[in-house]
Amino acid sequence: MTFLLYFLLQSTLASTILCLADRAIHQRPLFSTRSHCFSCGHNLSWYELIPFLSALFLRFRCANCQQAFGSLGECFLFELLFPLVMASLPFDFQTPYLLAYPLLFLAREDSQGMAAHTDFVWVIDSLLLIFQPPAFNWPLVLLFLLLLFFVLQESLGLGDLPVFLLSFLVFDLHHVLFLLFLASTSGLFAFFQYQHKKMPMIPFLLFSWLFTLLVFRFK
Ligand SMILES: [Zn+2]
Structure with missing residues (x-):
């Protein structure tokens, strides 16, 4: 009940x-x-x-x-x-849990309009970098550079980048790898299923974010 x-x-x-x-x-x-x-x-x-x-x-x-x-x-x-x-999940005020709500907003925008107001995510990224700076991690830096390469190749939208960065700032490396694996495999599945030429990325990031929260039981 x-x-x-x-x-x-x-x-x-x-x-x-x-x-x-x-x-x-x-x-x-x-x-x-x-x-x-x-x-x-x-x-x-x-x-x-x-x-x-x-x-x-x-x-x-x-x-x-x-x-x-x-x-x-x-x-x-x-x-x-x-x-x-x-x-x-138990309701609390931890960052990974609370960020699911603005991600829902952005995922809906991206899904319906193939664009989202992700500019404010850069502000959240900056605040996290200042107030909760993560330990320097080479694999995460290389992963971010790889994503940047995909953005320059126009395989990913520029608006997706701050959302990816957000996951790098709030999750550990193995959580990020799990999230990226789930986002890319679910995205590929949907791509082959629906044969869309252009697909929004943030709904798949939301999907994998939710499962990362669920599997690793973030508080
Ligand atoms: Zn109507």
Whole structure:
């Protein structure tokens, strides 16, 4: 019963973050209006606001104009897996746990708009470097340079770089390796599954971030 309540709390929190991300993508006011379809303006009814189940029931389309607003993969990751994993972990104020929330925002933006407001992540990276400087680690530096090479090759977006750096700053080397392995294999799987020419990276980073938290039980 406690888990269910905790899951509902995390689910509501995730829904609010997703709603804010959707408004940011469509350049709408973040807080002033009721939830609505960005295509036809139809105000969402209460049953259209139930996380995961309403999207599944409506087949990821607006009930009024039938405009598609997501996919099964997105819905599964953002509205089911995210609250499920966060509800399984004890709530606390440690950095890796708390950063999952802004990552959800960025992953949704990246997934829906193929771009995300990751500029503020550079600020978090800088603050972490100043206040929680990690021990110098050659493998992590080389990994970061490799990612930088991929960005210069345009295989990765420049906006993905501060998010990768964030994982380097809050996790140890073997956690980072686990996270990168999971992000790249899940990304490759989705690439071959959906045959998309261009794919967002941050949703896969969020997916692997959640599993890193879960497997290594970060507090
Ligand atoms: Zn609509």
